[in-house]
Every structure is written in C-alpha cells, then in structure tokens.
Amino acid sequence: MTYQLLLPQIFLFLWAILIFIIDFVRKEKKHNLAYVALLGIVITTVLVLTSQKGELFGGMFQADSFSAYFNLIFLLTGFLTIASSVEFTQRLPSNKGEYFGLILLSMVGMMFLASAGDLLTLYVSLELTTIPLFVLASYRKDEFKSTEAGLKYLILGGISSALLLFGISLIYGLTGTTFLTEVRTTLIVRFLSTGNVGPALVLGFIFMIAGFGFKLALVPFHMWVPDVYEGAPTPITAFLSVASKATGIAAFLRVFFHAFLIFQVDWVMLMAVLAALAMIIGNIIALLQTNIKRMLAYSSIAQIGYILLGVVAASSRGVSSVAFYTFVYLFANMGAFITAIAFSHKTGSDEIKDYAGLSRRSPALAAMMAVFMLSLVGIPPLAGFMGKYYLFSAAIEQRYIWLVVIAILTSVISLYYYLNVVRQMYFQTSTEESPILMGAALKTALLICVIGVLLLGIYPNIFLNFANQAAMVFHY
Amino acid sequence: MEILIFSILAIVAVVCSIMVICQKNPVASALFLIATMVSLAMLFLLLNAPFLAVIQIIVYAGAIMVLFLFVIMLLNLRRDEFGPEKRRAQRFFGILFVFLLLIGMVTVIEVGIFGSKSTETVSEATAPAGVEPLAQLLFTKYLFPFELASVLLLVAIVGAVVMAKRRL
Numbered sequence: 039m040t041y042q043l044l045l046p047q048i049f050l051f052l053w054a055i056l057i058f059i060i061d062f063v064r065k066e067k068k069h070n071l072a073y074v075a076l077l078g079i080v081i082t083t084v085l086v087l088t089s090q091k092g093e094l095f096g097g098m099f100q101a102d103s104f105s106a107y108f109n110l111i112f113l114l115t116g117f118l119t120i121a122s123s124v125e126f127t128q129r130l131p132s133n134k135g136e137y138f139g140l141i142l143l144s145m146v147g148m149m150f151l152a153s154a155g156d157l158l159t160l161y162v163s164l165e166l167t168t169i170p171l172f173v174l175a176s177y178r179k180d181e182f183k184s185t186e187a188g189l190k191y192l193i194l195g196g197i198s199s200a201l202l203l204f205g206i207s208l209i210y211g212l213t214g215t216t217f218l219t220e221v222r223t224t225l226i227v228r229f230l231s232t233g234n235v236g237p238a239l240v241l242g243f244i245f246m247i248a249g250f251g252f253k254l255a256l257v258p259f260h261m262w263v264p265d266v267y268e269g270a271p272t273p274i275t276a277f278l279s280v281a282s283k284a285t286g287i288a289a290f291l292r293v294f295f296h297a298f299l300i301f302q303v304d305w306v307m308l309m310a311v312l313a314a315l316a317m318i319i320g321n322i323i324a325l326l327q328t329n330i331k332r333m334l335a336y337s338s339i340a341q342i343g344y345i346l347l348g349v350v351a352a353s354s355r356g357v358s359s360v361a362f363y364t365f366v367y368l369f370a371n372m373g374a375f376i377t378a379i380a381f382s383h384k385t386g387s388d389e390i391k392d393y394a395g396l397s398r399r400s401p402a403l404a405a406m407m408a409v410f411m412l413s414l415v416g417i418p419p420l421a422g423f424m425g426k427y428y429l430f431s432a433a434i435e436q437r438y439i440w441l442v443v444i445a446i447l448t449s450v451i452s453l454y455y456y457l458n459v460v461r462q463m464y465f466q467t468s469t470e471e472s473p474i475l476m477g478a479a480l481k482t483a484l485l486i487c488v489i490g491v492l493l494l495g496i497y498p499n500i501f502l503n504f505a506n507q508a509a510m511v512f513h514y
Numbered sequence: 515m516e517i518l519i520f521s522i523l524a525i526v527a528v529v530c531s532i533m534v535i536c537q538k539n540p541v542a543s544a545l546f547l548i549a550t551m552v553s554l555a556m557l558f559l560l561l562n563a564p565f566l567a568v569i570q571i572i573v574y575a576g577a578i579m580v581l582f583l584f585v586i587m588l589l590n591l592r593r594d595e596f597g598p599e600k601r602r603a604q605r606f607f608g609i610l611f612v613f614l615l616l617i618g619m620v621t622v623i624e625v626g627i628f629g630s631k632s633t634e635t636v637s638e639a640t641a642p643a644g645v646e647p648l649a650q651l652l653f654t655k656y657l658f659p660f661e662l663a664s665v666l667l668l669v670a671i672v673g674a675v676v677m678a679k680r681r682l
C-alpha cells in the first residue's frame with residue numbers, strides 16, 4: 039500500500055495543528071495567521087495536482103479524478119474564505135488562530151469525504167466537516183444572532199446526521215457491507231434473482247436523501263438556511279454556502295452514482311421533484327428579501343435546484359455538468375459574499391437598500407458585484423450562462439423537458455432580485471460619497487472570483503475537460 | 515421470546531426518549547436519558563454484542579450522564595429559565611406528522627414482510643462478538659475510519675475549548 043495518496047489530506051491536517059501551535063506559543067499576537075493558512079492551502083493544492091490515482095484500505099479511500107476535482111473546489115473556497123477573513127479576524131477579541139485552524143480542519147474532512155469509498159468513512163468525514171462549522175458559525179460569541187446561528191446549525195446538523203445514519207444502517211442491514219462497490223454488487227445480485235426492489239431499500243434511499251437534503255439545503259429541509267446564513271460571520275456564510283454544499287454534492291454523487299445507479303427509477307423522480315421545489319420556492323422567497331445575506335441564502339437554495347438538474351439526468355454528461363456548475367457557482371457566489379463582506383466592513387450594514395449609489399462610491403466594486411449577480415442569473419458571456427447551458431442540455435437529453443421549463447421560468451424570476459442589487463448600485467443615489475476601502479487580501483480574493491467568472495464563461499473547455507474526467511469515475 | 519423482549523425494550527427506549535424532551539425539570543430529563551441508554555444497552559445484548567452493551571452502560575449511562583447531571587446541578591436553573599411554553603399549533607402539527615411518518619413506515623415494513631413477492635432479508639451478522647474480534651476489525655478492515663475518528667475527536671475538543679473559553 040502506498041500511503042502517499044493520503045499526502046494532501048495529512049499535510050493540511052498537520053498544517054492546521056501547526057497553526058494551533060504557533061498561535062499558542064507566540065507571545066505577541068500582532069501578525070495575522072491568515073497568511074500562514076493561505077500558504078498551507080497553496081502547498082496542498084500543489085500536492086493535489088501532483089498526486090497519483092489509486093485506492094487505499096481495500097477501497098475505503100479513493101483517490102481518483104473525481105476526488106481531485108472536488109478537492110480543488112474545497113481548497114479554492116477555503117482560500118477565498120480565509121483571504122476574506124483577514125479583516126474580520128483582526129476585529130475578533132480573541133481566539134484568532136483557532137479560527138483558521140478550524141477552517142483548515144473542516145477542509146480536511148471535505149477532502150476525505152470526496153474520496154470516501156465506503157459509508158462509514160463517508161459518515162465520519164461528514165462529521166469532521168460539520169463540527170468545525172458549528173463552532174465557526176457561532177464565532178461571534180458576543181452577538182446573539184451568531185450564537186443562535188451556531189445552535190440552530192448544531193441541532194439541525196444533528197438531526198440530518200441521524201437521518202443519514204438511519205438510511206446507512208438500513209442499507210448495511212440489507213447488504214451486510216459498508217463498501218459502496220460491494221453494496222452495489224450485492225444489490226444487483228439480489229435484484230436479478232428476485233426482480234424487484236424491496237421497500238426497505240427504498241426507505242433507505244429516502245432517509246439518505248433527507249440526510250443529504252439538510253446538508254444541501256433542499257427545499258423541505260431548508261428552514262435553517264436563512265437564519266444560519268444571516269447570523270454566522272459573513273466569511274463563514276460564504277464558506278457554508280459553497281464548500282458545505284459542494285461537500286453534500288460530492289457525497290451524494292459518490293453514494294447514489296456509485297452504489298445505487300441501477301435503481302435510479304426509484305430515486306430520480308424524487309430528486310426531480312425536490313429540484314423543482316428548490317427552484318420555485320428558493321427563487322420566490324428570495325424576491326421578498328431586503329437583507330443581502332438572506333437574499334443570497336435563498337438564492338443558494340435555488341442554485342442547488344439548478345445543480346440537481348444534472349443529478350436528475352443521471353448520465354455522464356449530467357455529472358460533468360454538475361461538477362462544472364459547482365465551480366461556476368463557487369466563483370459567482372463567493373464573489374457576491376466577498377463584496378458583501380467588504381461593504382459591511384465599511385458601512386456595518388447588510389441591507390440591500392444601503393447599496394444605493396455604490397457605483398459612484400466604488401465603481402470597481404460595483405462593477406464586480408454586477409458581474410457576479412449577472413453570472414448567478416446566467417447571462418452570457420459569463421460563467422453562469424455556460425453552467426446553466428450544460429445543466430439544461432443534460433436534462434433535456436434525458437427528456438426532463440418539464441423540469442427545464444421550470445428552471446428557465448424561475449431563472450427569469452431570479453432576474454428580478456439579482457438585478458435589484460444592480461439597480462440599487464447604479465440607478466439609486468445616496469448622500470454617502472466615501473469609497474469602500476479594502477485590504478490587499480480581500481482585493482486579491484475578489485479579483486480571483488471575477489477572473490474565474492469571466493474565464494469559465496469565455497473558455498469553459500479548460501474546466502469542462504476536468505469535469506468530464508471527474509464524471510468518468512462512475513459506471514453509467 | 516426474542517421478539518417479546520425486543521418489543522418491551524424498544525417501547526421502553528422510545529417512551530423514555532420521548533419523556534426526555536417532555537420533561538420540564540432537566541434532572542428528570544437526564545434520568546430518563548439514562549433509562550433510554552440502558553434499554554439500548556439491552557438491545558445490544560439481544561443483538562449478540564455484549565461488549566457494545568457494556569461500553570454503552572459504562573460510557574454513556576455512566577460517565578457522560580454523570581457529567582450531564584453535574585452541569586445541570588452547577589447551573590442551578592430556576593423555574594423561569596426553563597423557557598416559554600411551546601405554541602399549541604406547533605405541537606399539534608408536530609405530533610400529527612410524527613404519526614403520519616409512523617403510519618408510512620409501518621405500511622412500508624408490513625408490505626416488506628407480508629407482501630408476497632418481496633424477499634428482502636437482513637443479512638446475518640458475520641463477525642463474532644467480543645472484544646478481540648472487534649479490536650481486530652477496528653485495526654484491520656476499518657482502520658481508516660477508526661483513525662479518522664481520532665481526528666474528529668481532536669476537532670471536537672478544539673471546538674469545545676474555543677466555544678467555552680473567552681480568551682486562550
């Protein structure tokens with residue numbers, strides 16, 4: 039066995055410990071540990087890019103192109119989150135080092151999860167991902183809303199884990215194994231000998247979908263999202279809305295496309311209904327929001343609905359469009375949140391109406407925000423258009439015309455609330471004239487997002503090739 | 515015989531866990547939680563897993579519950595801090611949906627057992643019970659999630675300290 043495959047994860051874990059130690063040992067807490075954390079992420083990215091493919095522990099750990107692709111998503115999101123946290127942590131009264139360490143540890147969990155080849159590893163790494171997030175969501179202990187966010191996230195995270203575990207235990211009870219490939223073969227053998235899918239298996243599917251549904255914030259399980267997103271520190275909200283969802287997508291694809299793909303008639307229709315609900319309810323409630331964080335929370339619920347189109351298609355093209363759109367969503371959503379971070383540092387406000395006149399106060403920032411908003415709607419030539427194009431075409435290929443019609447109609451609805459932000463920035467005036475000043479790290483993060491949105495929109499092929507390779511992992 | 519013991523233990527476990535969240539007094543809640551844990555331990559015994567049963571009692575019913583009780587006693591909650599009464603409509607719909615879920619699950623399971631065509635079987639437990647086989651499994655086949663769990667515990671400790679301490 040070559041343990042080298044674990045190198046990126048182990049390195050990032052040790053780097054997190056290193057940050058804890060540096061923070062504990064040093065006397066003067068002048069320098070910000072954010073740059074140390076960023077360095078660690080950059081090195082880990084290099085390790086991921088140069089790592090080999092293979093599997094360890096009898097298939098429990100899979101290092102393939104799928105895990106590498108999602109690892110890059112997690113690392114990039116972590117990088118942007120930490121870069122945009124520099125100013126936030128400077129204002130923290132205490133525990134500055136642990137903040138970065140916990141983000142890195144959560145990323146370690148995500149990276150293990152993307153490689154999980156059995157249900158037990160999947161569950162443990164899912165917990166490793168979410169437990170630091172509970173703490174990070176309530177990091178502003180002096181603020182009531184932050185504490186509330188942490189508590190709500192903790193309780194609902196517990197419920198979702200319980201649902202997921204119940205589903206896993208049903209699957210384990212039916213097959214006697216936790217390995218995804220063995221689950222697959224056992225179920226196929228049984229299916230061929232009896233000719234039908236038993237109700238207990240379907241019950242297992244439903245519970246697992248509900249468990250993942252909480253992580254992904256699908257519609258009947260989305261109640262916690264707005265409160266948690268509003269109360270948590272904004273960099274953590276950004277991290278939750280992108281990395282945590284990407285984790286859920288990776289886990290869902292691993293389990294359902296690895297083990298249960300031949301039973302797709304039993305769960306694809308359920309996912310199609312959930313996708314339709316997410317798009318309709320997410321977009322309509324987002325219309326009513328006046329707070330940018332709550333608006334982005336509902337918009338992220340709607341965006342997950344679009345991503346599910348590719349899952350519903352259940353084809354190689356579907357998976358590659360899901361993987362591609364996750365990258366698109368990363369750049370646009372992180373960009374929007376980073377703009378909100380910069381804005382609220384200066385003004386202390388998260389209200390959309392306070393964005394009035396931003397185009398005169400900070401033309402560059404307003405222009406970038408407009409780009410992110412237009413990309414989230416899916417206006418060409420930005421990344422969002424290409425992403426939605428691939429998702430919709432994958433769904434049409436599998437004859438889900440009704441779902442694509444809903445997706446296009448709700449995209450039109452979403453135009454209203456995304457463009458409302460643009461309207462405030464460009465067509466409303468305010469008495470405030472002072473520009474929004476940003477630190478170097480925040481500027482870099484914003485620049486990365488803008489370049490990403492433009493690059494993916496104009497030259498999607500670079501990333502699409504990677505996404506196609508990632509989708510090749512599953513047997514369709 | 516086994517199904518009788520199982521039903522009794524299962525009913526005790528479910529009723530006690532409902533009582534945990536229905537009690538106003540946190541000490542009573544904690545005591546009901548102990549009862550739940552103990553009946554779960556009995557269920558483990560019934561599943562031919564004596565080691566797990568013992569661990570369940572020592573760790574959960576013993577150590578963790580004692581800590582729970584200590585914390586509750588130290589906090590010394592007054593009656594008005596127990597929180598406001600839950601809204602009636604919320605409670606009504608909660609109970610309604612729990613019953614709907616129960617009916618749904620019972621139907622599914624009944625179809626599964628008595629439906630003529632289905633032949634779903636629960637696979638037999640393959641590993642022998644006891645400390646030694648368990649340890650062997652943990653350190654060979656399931657080494658990876660086992661080690662991963664140690665990282666998880668570290669994260670939980672760091673998280674708890676960060677939450678509890680004002681200044682490190």
